[in-house]
Amino acid sequence: SQQGEEDPQALSIQEGENATMNCSYKTSINNLQWYRQNSGRGLVHLILIRSNEREKHSGRLRVTLDTSKKSSSLLITASRAADTASYFCATDDGDYKLSFGAGTTVTVRA
Amino acid sequence: GAGVSQSPSNKVTEKGKDVELRCDPISGHTALYWYRQSLGQGLEFLIYFQGNSAPDKSGLPSDRFSAERTGGSVSTLTIQRTQQEDSAVYLCASSPGYGSDTQYFGPGTRLTVL
Numbered sequence: 707s708q709q710g711e712e713d714p715q716a717l718s719i720q721e722g723e724n725a726t727m728n729c730s731y732k733t734s735i736n737n738l739q740w741y742r743q744n745s746g747r748g749l750v751h752l753i754l755i756r757s758n759e760r761e762k763h764s765g766r767l768r769v770t771l772d773t774s775k776k777s778s779s780l781l782i783t784a785s786r787a788a789d790t791a792s793y794f795c796a797t798d799d800g801d802y803k804l805s806f807g808a809g810t811t812v813t814v815r816a
Numbered sequence: 817g818a819g820v821s822q823s824p825s826n827k828v829t830e831k832g833k834d835v836e837l838r839c840d841p842i843s844g845h846t847a848l849y850w851y852r853q854s855l856g857q858g859l860e861f862l863i864y865f866q867g868n869s870a871p872d873k874s875g876l877p878s879d880r881f882s883a884e885r886t887g888g889s890v891s892t893l894t895i896q897r898t899q900q901e902d903s904a905v906y907l908c909a910s911s912p913g914y915g916s917d918t919q920y921f922g923p924g925t926r927l928t929v930l
Contacts, residue, residue, distance in 0.1 A: 710858075739918070748820075748907065748923040749859075794858060802847070802866070803875070804919060806858035 710738075710795040710807030718813045725782040727810040729795030730775075736800045738771055740780050743792045743809070752780075752793075785814045818842070820922035822908050828928045829898055837893045837925045841910030848891050849909045849919060850883055859907060865891065898929045 713728045729738070737756045741749040755762045755771045755778065762769045768781040782789055792811045796804040821840045829835050841848050846867045851859040861875040865885045876882070880898075885891040895902055905926050909919040 741921075747905070749909075749921040751918045751920070754918060796859075802864060803849075803861045803872070804859075805861070806851075808856070808858045 710797050710805060712793070712795055712807045712810040714810060715808070716811045716813070718815065719785055720815050721785060721787060723785055725785050725789070725812050725814075727780050727793055727812070729778045729780070729807060731778075731795075731797045731805075732776065733797075733799055735773075735797045737798045738769075738778050739796045739798065739804065740767075740769060740778075741794045741796060741806075743794065744790075749794065782812075785812075787814050787816055790814045820908055820910055820920055822906075822922040822925050824925060825923065826926045826928075828930065830930050831900060832897055834894065834896045835898055835927065837895075837906050837927070839891045839893070839908030839910075839922060841889065841891070841908070842920055843889075844912070845910035845920070846888065846913050847911040848885055849911075850891070850893050851907045851909065852877075853905045853907060853924070855904075862893070862906075895927075898927075900929050903927055903929045 710729045710731045719725050737754050739754045740752045743749045753764045753769050755769050766783045771778045790813050792809040794806050794809045796806045823838045848865040850862040853859050863883045864872040880896045883893045905924040907924045908922045911919045
């Protein structure tokens, strides 16, 4: 069953702007992961944040995790056209099955 | 190195026919997952294999769906008597081992049931 819910469903920004998307979940987790999907095909793992971490960076990506609010955010700084994709959060509650949200579709306009 | 591969990339079939979807995981990865993604939706877990352990089939939507993994490597997802609601992208992923590991996804198979 789906646990993560992304917000907004869709986001359109100008190249160079920052993009922020949020994920809320319902139950306790071991970690939360963010994936990117281009053109409705394979997913690419972006970043994993563990339940005892609050913030993590990877290149232009910044992820935060607030376990008290059961929420996470993904920030993409200085967006590029190549960042146009769907972004999914996935929660791992320790039983090896990732629960994915419905995703946020990001469009970066040139 | 080679990533997860899936075949075919696209499959169009008629309602009532059986289909087989194949997944080749990353060499050495002991865990293998199948997911289904309907249009505009997130991923729905179908089945999980870990080494020689019995698979977790709890996500399979009906008994028309089955999967096997031969020799701990290649996996085949079979859908019997396909229905139009089976139309979706079927994604396979593998990971190095049991537990909270990153999953590496294949490009998926887009199944269309007419």
